Amino acid sequence: MFDNDPEFLTEIVSLFLETYPQLLSGIEEAISQGDARVCAGLLTP
Amino acid sequence: MKGAVANFGAKAVVEKAEALEAMGRPETSRLPPMAVERLQALLNGFEPELRKRTETGNGTGCDVKILIAEDDAISRRLLDTILRKWGYDVVVASGWRKGLGGAAERGRAAPGHSRLDMPEWTASRFAAKYATATDSPYVYILLLSAKSQREDLVKGMESGGRRLHHQGRSTPTS
Numbered sequence: 001m002f003d004n005d006p007e008f009l010t011e012i013v014s015l016f017l018e019t020y021p022q023l024l025s026g027i028e029e030a031i032s033q034g035d036a037r038v039c040a041g042l043l044t045p
Numbered sequence: 046m047k048g049a050v051a052n053f054g055a056k057a058v059v060e061k062a063e064a065l066e067a068m069g070r071p072e073t074s075r076l077p078p079m080a081v082e083r084l085q086a087l088l089n090g091f092e093p094e095l096r097k098r099t100e101t102g103n104g105t106g107c108d109v110k111i112l113i114a115e116d117d118a119i120s121r122r123l124l125d126t127i128l129r130k131w132g133y134d135v136v137v138a139s140g141w142r143k144g145l146g147g148a149a150e151r152g153r154a155a156p157g158h159s160r161l162d163m164p165e166w167t168a169s170r171f172a173a174k175y176a177t178a179t180d181s182p183y184v185y186i187l188l189l190s191a192k193s194q195r196e197d198l199v200k201g202m203e204s205g206g207r208r209l210h211h212q213g214r215s216t217p218t219s
Contacts, residue, residue, distance in 0.1 A: 001123070015119050016155055 112136045 002009045023042060030039035111133050115121040121137060128135050 001127070003130070012119060012122060016121060019118055 112138065116136050 002012075011028075022025055026042050030042060113121060113124050113128070113135060115124065115137075116139055118139075121139065125135050125137050161207055
């Protein structure tokens with residue numbers, strides 16, 4: 001997928017590091033509220 | 046980008062897939078022959094209309110671009126980069142509503158990908174508005190979805206979809 005392109009890989013990893021805290025907190029909040037629909041939406045790619 | 050139609054042609058796409066497979070690219074070498082055949086059949090069905098649009102003109106330059114409407118930043122960037130590497134002209138938006146604006150600003154775009162539902166608009170609402178805004182008889186939307194429940198597939202069909210292709214395996218519904 002990254003086709004020997006380290007800059008592209010770095011960019012995607014950086015994007016993941018930027019976005020996963022918000023995603024994780026959203027999942028935790030959905031679990032705490034027992035909202036399976038929201039939780040599934042966040043977990044689905 | 047008038048030549049985009051040729052690039053989007055079934056033969057060119059399959060040849061490109063086969064060439065990549067021959068080079069041992071892991072993402073394409075996993076494609077089973079049946080998937081390539083299905084892709085070819087799918088694109089063959091689209092090609093006459095795309096070719097007609099190129100030949101007859103529509104007053105907007107007949108650009109065929111791919112619109113990525115995707116709310117996940119990582120998926121969006123991955124698709125953008127990969128499609129650009131494959132030679133496509135890409136319009137990127139974080140959702141259907143923004144995608145419609147982006148498509149209007151950049152000229153016509155062939156909606157290429159998105160999730161079945163995103164927080165703002167549904168795929169069906171986008172398709173209706175896009176068709177109205179561009180006076181297009183057909184709107185081709187390839188929905189990549191991990192959703193596999195029967196009710197999700199029914200929802201996709203109600204949105205006007207003829208076929209839904211589930212990620213990881215193909216789920217013909219027509």
